[in-house]
Amino acid sequence: MSNRQRNEWITAHTEQKDLSVLNSEFEHASPDVILKWSYEEFGTRVVMGTGFGSSGVVLMHYLSELGLPVQVFTLDTGLLFDQTYKLWKTLERKLRLKVERVSPILTLSGQKNRFGENLWQIEPDKCCHIRKVLPLKKYLSNKKGWITGLRRSQSEYRESIRKIEWDATNQVYKINPLADWDQEEIWWYINKHDLPYNPLHDEGFPSIGCFPCTSPVEEGEDERAGRWKNLQKTECGIHVPDFNPAKRSSAE
Ligand code: SF4
Numbered sequence: 696m697s698n699r700q701r702n703e704w705i706t707a708h709t710e711q712k713d714l715s716v717l718n719s720e721f722e723h724a725s726p727d728v729i730l731k732w733s734y735e736e737f738g739t740r741v742v743m744g745t746g747f748g749s750s751g752v753v754l755m756h757y758l759s760e761l762g763l764p765v766q767v768f769t770l771d772t773g774l775l776f777d778q779t780y781k782l783w784k785t786l787e788r789k790l791r792l793k794v795e796r797v798s799p800i801l802t803l804s805g806q807k808n809r810f811g812e813n814l815w816q817i818e819p820d821k822c823c824h825i826r827k828v829l830p831l832k833k834y835l836s837n838k839k840g841w842i843t844g845l846r847r848s849q850s851e852y853r854e855s856i857r858k859i860e861w862d863a864t865n866q867v868y869k870i871n872p873l874a875d876w877d878q879e880e881i882w883w884y885i886n887k888h889d890l891p892y893n894p895l896h897d898e899g900f901p902s903i904g905c906f907p908c909t910s911p912v913e914e915g916e917d918e919r920a921g922r923w924k925n926l927q928k929t930e931c932g933i934h935v936p937d938f939n940p941a942k943r944s945s946a947e
Contacts, residue, residue, distance in 0.1 A: 721858040726872035734763045741840035743767045749881045750844030759790040768795040772826040773803050774905035785891045797834045799826045815907045823931040835865040842870045848877040850919040
């Protein structure tokens with residue numbers, strides 16, 4: 696075993712040991728307990744990512760109420776719905792926080808010049824890689840923790856997520872305080888606190904991403920069924936370990 700392999704083995708097993716302890720402690724803990732722990736553990740090197748969906752609204756409200764100075768960021772692909780950009784401003788005002796914009800290096804016109812018109816139709820994995828996966832990796836490169844609004848009930852792919860995970864791709868702890876919340880609990884919380892939310896949720900869009908790749912869902916479909924509808928793709932790649940578009944079929 697080389698030194699590098701040995702170090703990787705130690706890192707993997709150390710993380711796993713810590714994670715099993717943390718997850719048994721936090722499995723039934725409320726989001727505020729987990730958020731406070733995150734800030735105590737990582738200080739200003741923990742950040743929260745949001746696409747301004749309903750779970751993100753709940754977490755931002757928790758941070759604001761707790762007075763935790765955790766930086767919130769969004770991956771701005773340049774292709775978000777107008778309603779999402781509007782909600783961004785409303786939430787900043789209402790919750791008294793600033794959401795940092797994380798942008799891809801390649802502008803939309805640069806992407807068009809290099810890969811042709813509407814890359815999201817031809818190679819959505821590549822488009823997500825350029826506009827989401829790479830900017831996130833760069834942004835998290837000097838961070839220790841990444842808080843997300845992931846929930847087990849969102850889709851089959853997400854049903855086994857844990858409250859605290861190790862993200863080997865970005866080398867950060869991934870913190871999912873709402874992992875065990877379902878949609879009903881999210882909306883109960885939003886209504887109880889009279890929080891602003893994306894009006895598209897009332898038009899059949901439970902999950903909202905970039906406008907070219909988001910559709911409404913039919914009754915009975917899972918929350919993320921409107922993302923990349925009619926394709927096998929269900930995730931943009933930021934929550935997929937070692938996502939590499941080159942290994943996937945562009946015909947998905
Ligand atoms: S969701 Fe669609 S438009 Fe947005 S980055 Fe991915 S492929 Fe591109």
